[in-house]
Amino acid sequence: GQQLNQSPQSMFIQEGEDVSMNCTSSSIFNTWLWYKQDPGEGPVLLIALYKAGELTSNGRLTAQFGITRKDSFLNISASIPSDVGIYFCAGQGERRNAGGTSYGKLTFGQGTILTVHP
Amino acid sequence: ETGVTQTPRHLVMGMTNKKSLKCEQHLGHNAMYWYKQSAKKPLELMFVYNFKEQTENNSVPSRFSPECPNSSHLFLHLHTLQPEDSALYLCASSLIRTDLYGYTFGSGTRLTVV
Numbered sequence: 001g002q003q004l005n006q007s008p009q010s011m012f013i014q015e016g017e018d019v020s021m022n023c024t025s026s027s028i029f030n031t032w033l034w035y036k037q038d039p040g041e042g043p044v045l046l047i048a049l050y051k052a053g054e055l056t057s058n059g060r061l062t063a064q065f066g067i068t069r070k071d072s073f074l075n076i077s078a079s080i081p082s083d084v085g086i087y088f089c090a091g092q093g094e095r096r097n098a099g100g101t102s103y104g105k106l107t108f109g110q111g112t113i114l115t116v117h118p
Numbered sequence: 119e120t121g122v123t124q125t126p127r128h129l130v131m132g133m134t135n136k137k138s139l140k141c142e143q144h145l146g147h148n149a150m151y152w153y154k155q156s157a158k159k160p161l162e163l164m165f166v167y168n169f170k171e172q173t174e175n176n177s178v179p180s181r182f183s184p185e186c187p188n189s190s191h192l193f194l195h196l197h198t199l200q201p202e203d204s205a206l207y208l209c210a211s212s213l214i215r216t217d218l219y220g221y222t223f224g225s226g227t228r229l230t231v232v
Binding site: 031033035040041042043044045048088090092105106108109110111 | 120122124160161166174208210220221222223224225226228
């Protein structure tokens, strides 16, 4: 099956520092997504990427869809304490049934646990 | 509030109990999912339902029994669980053609088996 390797597994940084994490895959994906999970909550979508090479920002967050379609990274600039949480990448392939409909199941990375010290 | 509501938020049950987790969405999605998240482990996909039909069961023990009566509701029936089943159980929903919207997750049910 498809595998996603997300790194680093955890990060301990000082407030104000920039953060970078990435995911690599053995398979090609059509979509890359980045989620954040606050303690005790479900993951929430941060950024979605739909095209190879695409660079997208959402406030202090920037994510890129790798040219090879097998990787993606997420950067957080000027981190603040509320950035604490688990960040997940997710890739989505595509498959078609006889009727031509696509059913894109998400494959999740293992998560990056981010701790920000004030 | 994400649009996917899970109840209860917390559940403590004995190994001989029977309980059910509920998930509800009114986003117009037609696919629903159960995930298990244990401490220091990645998200584990348990079940997938497309248009109320189960399309995937990832070798989940029979003590977990899903039910999807319609596209808006999903249940996970639990019986004779083990302590190692303690985890955060997450429900998610999506449109089957999900290349545009991804999954929307609920806040989860924190399950403790004693």
